[in-house]
C-alpha cells in the first residue's frame with residue numbers, strides 16, 4: 392500500500408493521475424496547506440522541503456523498510472518503475488521521457504507557480520514580476536506547442552509520466568491568464584488527456600476539500616521565512 396500525502400493542487404494531481412493510471416493501491420492522507428500541515432515535524436520527516444506531494448511505499452520492491460519520497464517528478468519516476476508502466480524500457484525512450492519530466496519540474500511548474508503567485512496572490516501588483524513570469528509562461532506553453540506540432544499525440548512517444556507531469560500545469564491555463572486558442576497543439580493534446588477516465592479520477596481526489604485561499608492561509612503559505620507551523624501559530 393502507498394500512502395499519498397496530498398492536497399488537490401497541480402503537483403498533487405500529477406500523482407493521483409499516475410496512481411489511477413497504473414492501478415497501484417493507495418491511501419490518501421489529506422493535507423490542508425492553508426492550515427500549515429506541510430510545516431509539521433511529522434510531515435517534514437517525509438518531505439524536508441515542506442511541500443507536498445509525498446508518498447510512503449509500505450511494500451517496496453526490495454522487501455525492505457518503507458520508502459518515503461518527496462518531489463512529484465521523483466515520485467512519478469518511482470511509480471513508473473514500480474508499476475512498469477508509462478515509461479519506456481529502452482534507454483532512448485526512457486531519457487526522452489525523463490528530459491520532459493525535468494523540463495516540467497525545472498521550468499513549466501516553477502515558472503507557472505511564480506506567474507500565478509504574482510498574478511493572483513501577491514499583496515501588490517508588481518508590473519515587472521507580472522510581465523517577467525507571464526512572458527516566461529507563454530514561452531513555455533509555446534515550447535510545448537512547437538514540440539507537439541505535426542500531429543504528435545503525446546509528449547514523449549507513447550502516453551507517459553511526461554504527459555502526466557505537464558497536464559495539471561496546462562489545466563491551470565485560465566488562472567495563469569493564458570488561452571489555449573493561442574496554442575492549438577497543446578489544446579489538442581490537452582483534450583486528449585482530459586478525456587481519459589483515469590485523469591478525471593485523479594482530478595476528483597479531494598476535490599470537495601479545495602478551498603479558496605483566505606488571509607490565514609496566505610500568511611501560512613507565503614510568510615517570509617515559511618516558519619514551522621508552531622511558529623506560524625504563535626504569530627497569530
Ligand SMILES: N[C@@H](CCC(=O)N[C@@H](CS)C(=O)NCC(=O)O)C(=O)O
Pocket residue numbers: 400401402403424429441442443444461462463464496500611612
Ligand atoms: N517541486 C515540488 C513542488 C511542490 C509544491 O510546490 N507543492 C505545493 C502545492 S502544488 C505546496 O506544497 N505548497 C505549500 C506551500 O507553499 O506552503 C514538487 O513538484 O513536488
